[in-house]
């Protein structure tokens with residue numbers, strides 16, 4: 702079964718690039734382009750992993766991460782922040798909000814997949 706990744710990203714070019722890389726490598730991709738839609742889609746789709754932009758319309762990524770952690774349906778899903786914020790403080794803020802990891806923009810197509818897969822739960826778990 703294909704693993705599902707939810708991408709919450711408002712920038713069309715980034716979303717296009719992320720979707721391209723993931724689909725090319727056999728992942729199923731769901732997308733949302735604002736924070737609130739991201740939360741709703743996460744609860745509906747139950748993805749294996751969430752890639753979360755921090756600068757988002759309607760609700761920023763820090764708030765999105767906190768809300769996802771508060772909801773028992775989405776609490777166990779790994780969340781990887783994908784953001785252009787390069788400051789160490791922002792990385793800490795993302796992790797404090799409940800993100801499990803952090804990928805810096807601009808996205809490097811050579812290393813992006815490995816960075817994502819480092820945060821995916823291992824294949825062959827109990828009910829796989």
Ligand code: MN
Pocket residue numbers: 710711712754755756757
């Ligand atoms: Mn953005």
